[in-house]
Amino acid sequence: MLALMDRATTLWRIPVVGRAKGRVIRRLIERRRPTRAIEIGSLLGYSAILIAGTLPPRGRLTCLESNPYLAKFVKSNAEVAGLGRRVKVVAGDALRIIPLLSGRFDFVLIDAAKEDYLDYLRQLEPKLVPGAAVVADNTGVFRREVAPYLEHVRDANGRWQSRAYDFGDDAIEVSIFRA
Ligand SMILES: C[S@@+](CC[C@H](N)C(=O)[O-])C[C@H]1O[C@@H](n2cnc3c(N)ncnc32)[C@H](O)[C@@H]1O
DSSP states (O other): OOOHHHHHHHHHHHHHHHHHHHHHHHHHHHOOSSSEEEEETTTTTTHHHOOOOOOOOOEEEEESOOOOHHHHHHHHHHHHTOOOOEEHHHHHHHHHHGOOOOOOOEEEEEEGGGGGHHHHHHHHGEEOOOOOEEEETTTTTTTTTTHHHHHOOOOOTSSSEEEEEOOOOOOOEEEEOOO
């Protein structure tokens, strides 16, 4: 499924995390073995399938997608990939939904409105377990829009330990919550 999506998204230049960043995300999940993941911005479900397919057997992923039409696609693509039981999709604006979520998360992918990255994170912080990993996509291409987010996670006196992964044409930021 991901190989097929890789070809289609490259051909049509659809903005998904893609193979190179996907490898880093996969390694991170394999190393840390999170069980309660959340994704902000799912589009067609590429990153959702990547994350849910790498989580350990009892792992679950909640996807927040503001476009209800796309949210249905994410759900059906996850089902086609055999991950329907692991992936829950909530349609709506993440900034309205996050405060309503119960429980705590140990893995996050932020990949929705770039200027809102810091707001998503601030809403999520009380819902993260110590050691939770947060991946922010497009921190190279949209470095100006995500500057407040990067300042927050890179603050030496803050609650985060953070590093950038540079892919030449773009970057991701991987931040570990110290609590
Ligand atoms: C770059 S795409 C996500 C790509 C996806 N993570 C992947 O790699 O397969 C961004 C998505 O975020 C969604 N989005 C934008 N603002 C949002 C918000 N406030 N809440 C939830 N989703 C949002 C858009 O509808 C779009 O589908």
